[in-house]
Amino acid sequence: xxxxxxxxxxxxxxxxxxxxxxxxxxxxxxxxxxxxxxxxxxxxxxxxxxxxxxxxxxxxxxxxxxxxxxxxxxxxxxxxxxxxxxxxxxxxxxxxxxxxxxxxxxxxxxxxxxxxxxxxxxxxxxxxxxxxxxxxxxxxxxxxxxxxxxxxxxxxxxxxxxxxxxxxxxxxxxxxxxxxxxxxxxxxxxxxxxxxxxxxxxxxxxxxxxxxxxxxxxxxxxxxxxxxxxxxxxxxxxxxxxxxxxxxxxxxxxxxxxxxxxxxxxxxxxxxxxxxxxxxxxxxxxxxxxxxxxxxxxxxxxxxxxxxxxxxxxxxxxxxxxxxxxxxxxxxxxxxxxxxxxxxxxxx
Amino acid sequence: xxxxxxxxxxxxxxxxxxxxxxxxxxxxxxxxxxxxxxxxxxxxxxxxxxxxxxxxxxxxxxxxxxxxxxxxxxxxxxxxxxxxxxxxxxxxxxxxxxxxxxxxxxxxxxxxxxxxxxxxxxxxxxxxxxxxxxxxxxxxxxxxxxxxxxxxxxxxxxxxxxxxxxxxxxxxxxxxxxxxxxxxxxxxxxxxxxxxxxxxxxxxxxxxxxxxxxxxxxxxxxxxxxxxxxxxxxxxxxxxxxxxxxxxxxxxxxxxxxxxxxxxxxxxxxxxxxxxxxxxxxxxxxxxxxxxxxxxxxxxxxxxxxxxxxxxxxxxxxxxxxxxxxxxxxxxxxxxxxxx
Numbered sequence: 001x002x003x004x005x006x007x008x009x010x011x012x013x014x015x016x017x018x019x020x021x022x023x024x025x026x027x028x029x030x031x032x033x034x035x036x037x038x039x040x041x042x043x044x045x046x047x048x049x050x051x052x053x054x055x056x057x058x059x060x061x062x063x064x065x066x067x068x069x070x071x072x073x074x075x076x077x078x079x080x081x082x083x084x085x086x087x088x089x090x091x092x093x094x095x096x097x098x099x100x101x102x103x104x105x106x107x108x109x110x111x112x113x114x115x116x117x118x119x120x121x122x123x124x125x126x127x128x129x130x131x132x133x134x135x136x137x138x139x140x141x142x143x144x145x146x147x148x149x150x151x152x153x154x155x156x157x158x159x160x161x162x163x164x165x166x167x168x169x170x171x172x173x174x175x176x177x178x179x180x181x182x183x184x185x186x187x188x189x190x191x192x193x194x195x196x197x198x199x200x201x202x203x204x205x206x207x208x209x210x211x212x213x214x215x216x217x218x219x220x221x222x223x224x225x226x227x228x229x230x231x232x233x234x235x236x237x238x239x240x241x242x243x244x245x246x247x248x249x250x251x252x253x254x255x256x257x258x259x260x261x262x263x264x265x266x267x268x269x270x271x272x273x274x275x276x277x278x279x280x281x282x283x284x285x286x287x288x289x290x291x292x293x294x295x296x297x298x299x300x301x302x303x304x305x306x307x308x309x310x311x312x313x314x315x316x317x318x319x320x321x322x323x324x325x326x327x328x329x330x331x332x333x334x335x336x337x338x339x340x341x342x343x344x345x346x347x348x
Numbered sequence: 349x350x351x352x353x354x355x356x357x358x359x360x361x362x363x364x365x366x367x368x369x370x371x372x373x374x375x376x377x378x379x380x381x382x383x384x385x386x387x388x389x390x391x392x393x394x395x396x397x398x399x400x401x402x403x404x405x406x407x408x409x410x411x412x413x414x415x416x417x418x419x420x421x422x423x424x425x426x427x428x429x430x431x432x433x434x435x436x437x438x439x440x441x442x443x444x445x446x447x448x449x450x451x452x453x454x455x456x457x458x459x460x461x462x463x464x465x466x467x468x469x470x471x472x473x474x475x476x477x478x479x480x481x482x483x484x485x486x487x488x489x490x491x492x493x494x495x496x497x498x499x500x501x502x503x504x505x506x507x508x509x510x511x512x513x514x515x516x517x518x519x520x521x522x523x524x525x526x527x528x529x530x531x532x533x534x535x536x537x538x539x540x541x542x543x544x545x546x547x548x549x550x551x552x553x554x555x556x557x558x559x560x561x562x563x564x565x566x567x568x569x570x571x572x573x574x575x576x577x578x579x580x581x582x583x584x585x586x587x588x589x590x591x592x593x594x595x596x597x598x599x600x601x602x603x604x605x606x607x608x609x610x611x612x613x614x615x616x617x618x619x620x621x622x623x624x625x626x627x628x629x630x631x632x633x634x635x636x637x638x639x640x641x642x643x644x645x646x647x648x649x650x651x652x653x654x655x656x657x658x659x660x661x662x663x664x665x666x667x668x669x670x671x672x673x674x675x676x677x678x679x680x681x682x683x684x685x686x687x688x
Contacts, residue, residue: 047378118603124517
C-alpha cells in the first residue's frame with residue numbers, strides 16, 4: 001500500500017511539474033501580458049479580461065489581435081498599462097464562460113469583454129461582476145438581459161436580411177434556398193436566421209427548404225452542406241449566416257458555381273477563393289478585428305476616461321466581391337492575418 | 349496523525365495543498381475595487397469558493413460514476429443525462445408557470461432527480477438485459493439522451509425560475525458574491541457516497557462484483573440488481589448535478605455538460621479508481637475533480653498558455669492510470685512473494 005501511495009504522490013507531483021513546464025510555451029501568445037505577479041492592478045492600469053466563444057475559431061483570434069493592438073496604442077496614448085487577459089475557452093461552453101467571468105473578477109480584472117455563447121448562462125455571472133464593481137461589455141453575441149454597459153456588433157436581424165437580399169438577385173429571384181445556421185443555441189445566429197426568412201418573403205419565386213444547424217467547425221459545416229445538397233439537389237442558393245464551411249476548400253470542388261450560389265457572413269483569408277471562383281460572389285464581412293479594437297477603445301472610454309458610451313454600438317458589414325477583393329485582402333493583412341494569399345494582395 | 353498520513357486520501361490532499369501553496373506564492377495580487385485592500389489572486393475567499401463551485405458539478409457526477417467504475421462498468425452518458433435532466437426540469441417549470449418558491453424548488457428537484465434515475469435505470473436495464481458491455485450501451489445513450497434533449501428544447505437555452513437561482517446562489521451569511529451551496533452539496537454527496545461504499549452491505553457488494561464478478565455470482569449475489577443499482581446511482585448524481593448547475597447558472601440547454609463525461613471519468617481515475625473494477629473511493633473522486641479544476645485554474649492564474657489545458661489533463665489521466673496499473677502489479681508480486 002505504501003508503494004501505491006508513493007506512486008500516486010509521484011504521479012500528481014509530476015502533473016504539477018507538467019504545469020510548470022508548460023509555462024514556457026507560446027511566448028508569442030502571452031508576450032503582451034505582464035507576468036502573474038505584476039499584472040496591471042486596478043487603480044494603476046487596466047486589466048481587461050477577454051472571453052470570446054472559442055479559441056479555436058479564427059474570427060476570435062483576429063478579435064484578440066485587434067484588442068491587443070488597441071491596448072498597445074491606448075497604453076501609449078493615455079500613459080497607463082493596459083493588459084488583455086485572454087480567458088477564452090477552447091470550445092464553446094456558456095457555463096465555462098460564466099466561470100471565467102467570476103475568475104476574472106476574483107483576480108482583479110478592471111473590465112470584462114465577452115462574446116456570449118449562451119446568454120442565459122452568463123447573465124448571472126455578468127450581473128455578479130457588475131455588482132462587484134467590474135464593468136462588462138459584450139461583443140458579437142449579446143446578453144441583453146444582463147447589466148453589461150454596452151454591446152458592439154452587427155444588428156443580427158439586418159445581417160440575415162442582407163444575406164438574403166444579396167442572394168436573391170444572384171439566383172435570378174427564383175429557386176430553393178437552404179440556410180446554414182451554425183449553433184442553434186446562439187441567440188445572435190437565431191436572429192440572423194429570422195432575418196433571412198423575413199427577407200425571403202419579399203421574393204415570391206424563392207422558397208426556403210429548411211434551416212440546417214451543425215457543430216461550428218469548418219469540417220462539420222462542410223459535411224453538412226454536402227449532405228444537404230445531396231438530399232436536396234434542387235437547392236440553388238445557400239444563405240450562410242456564418243462562413244464556417246468556406247474555411248475548407250471542399251465546396252470549391254463539390255459544388256458547381258453554375259448551379260449553386262452562396263452568400264455568407266465573414267470573409268477571412270481562407271474564404272476568398274470562393275469569391276474568386278464565383279461560388280460565393282458576395283461575402284458580407286464582419287470586421288472581426290474591430291470586435292477587439294473598438295471594444296477596448298470603448299472600455300477605456302468608460303473605465304479610464306469616465307465617458308458615457310452608447311449601449312448599442314452598431315458594426316457595419318463590408319461587402320466583399322471580386323471588385324474589391326484586393327483591397328479587402330490588404331485590409332486583412334494590415335489587421336495581422338498572415339495567411340492572405342499573395343495573389344489577392346496583388347489584385348487592384 | 350499517523351492514521352491520517354497513512355490514509356488513502358493523504359497523497360491527493362498533499363498534492364492539492366502543495367499546488368495551493370504554489371498558486372498562492374506565484375499568483376500575485378490586485379487591489380480590491382470596492383475596499384482598496386490588496387488581495388492575493390488565488391488565496392481569497394472568492395477564488396477558493398469559485399474553484400470548489402467549478403469542481404462541484406464534476407465531483408457530484410464523479411461520485412456516482414466512480415461507483416459504476418468500482419463495479420467494473422463505465423458510464424459515458426453522465427453528461428447527456430445532465431443535459432436532459434436540466435432541460436426537462438426547465439421545460440416543465442416553464443410549462444407549469446409561476447408557483448410558490450417551495451413548490452417550484454421541490455418540483456424542479458424531483459424532475460431532475462427523476463430523469464436522472466430513469467436514465468440510469470435505462471442504462472442498467474440495457475446493460476443487464478442485452479448483455480452488452482456498459483461502454484457500448486452508455487456510448488449509445490450518450491447520443492440518444494442528448495438528442496432527446498435537443499429535440500425537446502429545440503436547442504433553446506431555457507431559463508429556470510429565479511427562485512432556484514436564489515437557492516443555488518444563497519450566500520448563507522458568508523457575504524455577497526460568495527456562493528457556497530454547490531460546494532456544500534458536493535461535500536454532502538461525497539460523504540453519502542463514502543458511507544454507502546464503506547459502511548453498507550450494498551457498497552461492499554459493489555466492490556465484490558468489481559473485484560471478481562464470477563466469485564460474487566457463486567457467492568449468491570444478484571449481479572443484475574447491483575449492476576442496475578450502480579447505474580441508477582450514477583444517473584441520480586447526474587440529475588442532482590444538473591439541478592445544481594441549471595439553478596446556479598440560471599438556464600439549461602441541450603449542449604450543457606458536453607464532454608463532461610471525460611472530466612468525470614478523469615476525476616475518478618485520478619482519484620485512484622481502477623477501470624478494471626474493485627477499487628475506488630468517493631472521497632478520492634471528489635479530490636480528483638478538485639485537482640483537475642485546480643490544474644485548470646492554475647493554468648490561468650499563472651498566465652500560462654491555456655491551450656495546454658487539454659494536454660495536461662490528458663497527461664494527468666494517463667499517468668494516473670499507468671501508475672495505478674504498475675502499482676497493482678507491484679502489490680500482486682509482493683503478495684505472491686509473501687505467500688511463498
